[in-house]
Amino acid sequence: xxxxxxxxxxxxxxxxxxxxxxxxxxxxxxxxxxxxxxxxxxxxxxxxxxxxxxxxxxxxxxxxxxxxxxxxxxxxxxxxxxxxxxxxxxxxxxxxxxxxxxxxxxxxxxxxxxxxxxxxxxxxxxxxxxxxxxxxxxxxxxxxxxxxxxxxxxxxxxxxxxxxxxxxxxxxxxxxxxxxxxxxxxxxxxxxxxxxxxxxxxxxxxxxxxxxxxxxxxxxxxxxxxxxxxxxxxxxxxxxx
Numbered sequence: 001x002x003x004x005x006x007x008x009x010x011x012x013x014x015x016x017x018x019x020x021x022x023x024x025x026x027x028x029x030x031x032x033x034x035x036x037x038x039x040x041x042x043x044x045x046x047x048x049x050x051x052x053x054x055x056x057x058x059x060x061x062x063x064x065x066x067x068x069x070x071x072x073x074x075x076x077x078x079x080x081x082x083x084x085x086x087x088x089x090x091x092x093x094x095x096x097x098x099x100x101x102x103x104x105x106x107x108x109x110x111x112x113x114x115x116x117x118x119x120x121x122x123x124x125x126x127x128x129x130x131x132x133x134x135x136x137x138x139x140x141x142x143x144x145x146x147x148x149x150x151x152x153x154x155x156x157x158x159x160x161x162x163x164x165x166x167x168x169x170x171x172x173x174x175x176x177x178x179x180x181x182x183x184x185x186x187x188x189x190x191x192x193x194x195x196x197x198x199x200x201x202x203x204x205x206x207x208x209x210x211x212x213x214x215x216x217x218x219x220x221x222x223x224x225x226x227x228x229x230x231x232x233x234x235x236x237x238x239x240x241x
């Protein structure tokens with residue numbers, strides 16, 4: 001099925017991620033640590049940890065960093081005790097925003113998130129105020145020019161929930177959150193390598209921004225993403241060039 005063009009947004013996000021690799025490593029270390037603490041240090045029996053380790057490999061993180069993070073999570077090395085916390089709110093024009101954090105100081109984190117919302121034209125919401133507008137899922141994007149029919153057949157056979165092609169020919173594959181690693185491996189074996197593969201909060205509906213409104217919304221999202229305790233920012237805003 002066809003959908004709104006998202007390819008420019010995906011390229012923008014990938015470029016931004018590549019530009020902040022050091023910060024990405026810090027976030028991944030937190031995710032690996034928490035995943036190991038919650039589900040154990042065995043990658044094969046802990047889907048969340050496997051996803052985090054796969055993502056660390058994508059980000060070219062040294063294996064010794066990954067090992068130390070797993071050991072901290074398992075309790076064999078000392079380290080900060082992080083907790084997960086989610087904040088929800090509204091951006092420009094009421095666009096929905098979900099902010100996932102890992103922190104060792106919840107008071108500091110909520111103050112920083114609230115300040116970013118208010119400074120850049122948004123508002124903090126209450127728990128549950130916008131999360132219902134999103135679906136927790138695994139998401140992969142394949143570049144325009146990928147063989148749509150062959151990818152769709154391989155993805156659905158390997159257990160994907162949906163395959164969507166946008167106006168530019170980019171292909172999005174959706175699956176259950178912790179099926180992502182297995183599905184990705186199956187598709188790579190079939191010759192399909194995703195440009196982006198991650199577990200996300202995918203919006204059920206989208207709001208398109210352009211011009212000054214788009215610039216304001218992007219500033220708010222950037223301010224939230226640049227906070228040290230923020231792991232991920234999800235929104236139903238699509239910002240066009």
